[in-house]
Amino acid sequence: MDDIDREILRLLQIDGRMTATALASEVGLTVAPCHRRIKELERSGVLTGYRAVVDPAAVGLTFQALVFVTLRDRQQMLTFEDEVGRIEQIVKADRLFGEPDFLLKVIAADLQAYQRFYDEVLVGLPGVEKLTSTIVMKTVKEEGALPL
Structure with a gap:
């Protein structure tokens, strides 16, 4: 895990619905490598899920x-x-x-x-x-x- 992975995780914690396109733009990647990183974070169990926060x-x-x-x-x-x-x-x-x-x-x-x-x-x-x-x-x- 490198600094880009950490930044992807930080951003997804703020907004779990952020698109791969928006994430890629924020972390300085093109969409395809950003999407691959997200999938690898999911596959490896670092990123364990997404959920709605309900009041x-x-x-x-x-x-x-x-x-x-x-x-x-x-x-x-x-x-x-x-x-x-x-x-x-x-x-x-x-x-x-x-x-x-x-x-x-x-x-x-x-x-x-x-x-x-x-x-x-x-x-x-x-x-x-x-x-x-x-x-x-x-x-x-x-x-x-x-x-x-």
Whole structure:
């Protein structure tokens, strides 16, 4: 990966819909080599995908909670991770060193919807010993682009 690849990645993080023509112009290449670089970044797994960013409040999802999870034992770790990966209300999940074991970001319509999700889903996840929720009051900074 060279400086041109990094610049392509930086620009795509800002605008994932940028055309190969516009990218080529920005990085000083013609379209064909720029397109080849993009395809190679995708093929090699450096560029993992494209997505639309949706305002949660605009679609009625106004409640967010951070949930700290401690497992009873490490034997359930992979089963827990697999299950969490299938649940759409969990929009981010990080495995942590030490205690707790995981940090989950959960989104819901409101407090009542979160309570139902907590009672019906979170407490039933494999191996859960302890759950601690913290309500997100305000998002100051969304997950941003990597500093390339």
